[in-house]
Amino acid sequence: MKVGIVQFPGSNCDEDAWFAVVDQLHEQAVMLWHKDHDLQGADVIVLPGGFSHGDYLRAGAIARFSPIMQQVAAHAERGGVVIGICNGFQIACEAQLLPGALLRNNVGYRSLSVTIRVERTDSPMTAAAPIGACLTMPIAHGEGRFTMSEAELDRLEGDGQVLFRYVNADGQPTPDANPNGSMRNIAGICNAGRNVVGLMPHPERAMEPLLGSSDGRVLFESLLVAANA
Amino acid sequence: MTFRVAVHVLPRRGILDPQGKAVCGALHSLGFAQVADVHVGRHIVIETTAESAAAASASVTAMCHKLLANPVTEDFSIASVEST
Numbered sequence: 001m002k003v004g005i006v007q008f009p010g011s012n013c014d015e016d017a018w019f020a021v022v023d024q025l026h027e028q029a030v031m032l033w034h035k036d037h038d039l040q041g042a043d044v045i046v047l048p049g050g051f052s053h054g055d056y057l058r059a060g061a062i063a064r065f066s067p068i069m070q071q072v073a074a075h076a077e078r079g080g081v082v083i084g085i086c087n088g089f090q091i092a093c094e095a096q097l098l099p100g101a102l103l104r105n106n107v108g109y110r111s112l113s114v115t116i117r118v119e120r121t122d123s124p125m126t127a128a129a130p131i132g133a134c135l136t137m138p139i140a141h142g143e144g145r146f147t148m149s150e151a152e153l154d155r156l157e158g159d160g161q162v163l164f165r166y167v168n169a170d171g172q173p174t175p176d177a178n179p180n181g182s183m184r185n186i187a188g189i190c191n192a193g194r195n196v197v198g199l200m201p202h203p204e205r206a207m208e209p210l211l212g213s214s215d216g217r218v219l220f221e222s223l224l225v226a227a228n229a
Numbered sequence: 230m231t232f233r234v235a236v237h238v239l240p241r242r243g244i245l246d247p248q249g250k251a252v253c254g255a256l257h258s259l260g261f262a263q264v265a266d267v268h269v270g271r272h273i274v275i276e277t278t279a280e281s282a283a284a285a286s287a288s289v290t291a292m293c294h295k296l297l298a299n300p301v302t303e304d305f306s307i308a309s310v311e312s313t
């Protein structure tokens with residue numbers, strides 16, 4: 001597996017994604033500058049967290065027009081795997097690689113450890129995770145409130161595109177467990193083709209016990225399982 | 230000709246606007262009990278060349294659809310078009 005990690009001006013989880021893929025999984029990775037026009041043969045594209053272009057206008061709104069996003073969109077169109085984490089999820093939504101929008105949190109900026117429940121295993125980022133698994137990992141964002149119309153949301157749920165929900169210690173998606181006001185406690189989704197995944201929590205920052213949790217590993221290991229399937 | 234086009238971008242009605250709610254609460258606590266609701270958005274001014282005011286307005290509308298407003302959650306309106 002070769003992972004291409006896109007660096008936008010203001011990305012700050014690019015090195016964490018590199019650490020997860022290269023240091024932890026011992027797989028290949030390549031850094032891709034946002035002005036590049038070549039994915040350098042990467043099978044999986046990671047849009048990392050950060051504050052691309054200063055989050056001016058709306059988070060992700062300007063990054064979606066970076067030159068490399070044309071290649072990323074073409075890769076997704078061909079069925080290639082694209083993973084958007086935090087700011088990367090916002091960019092993927094703005095680029096319409098994923099449905100919906102991520103609005104300002106209902107309670108301001110949040111930086112804390114959350115628990116998310118795996119809702120589906122038929123995606124490249126959950127293929128190795130048991131269904132219903134409750135994973136602990138950090139969030140750090142001000143604009144993560146997943147939003148779309150109720151009708152679209154019903155369709156998203158019906159098509160099994162909700163991959164992760166924020167849950168409490170009992171694994172239940174209660175209002176108290178929802179850190180940002182996301183509709184139906186949604187923490188991560190995939191597109192209809194199931195090859196583009198976006199999530200607000202940071203699995204790349206939960207790769208070993210020293211970091212407070214190693215629950216993010218199974219999501220990166222899923223990429224390997226999906227790549228070899 | 231050159232024009233200065235002003236655009237208002239606001240959260241769509243019915244979508245929770247935490248900034249508006251926070252400002253509304255602050256106004257209430259300052260004694261402005263008459264305030265029914267507050268919406269916080271963006272005011273964007275574009276200086277552009279165009280053949281006419283109508284053409285300037287049309288091109289800024291296209292900019293709103295493509296970049297300045299999120300079609301999922303925001304509404305926009307052209308507030309003014311001034312010849313400069």
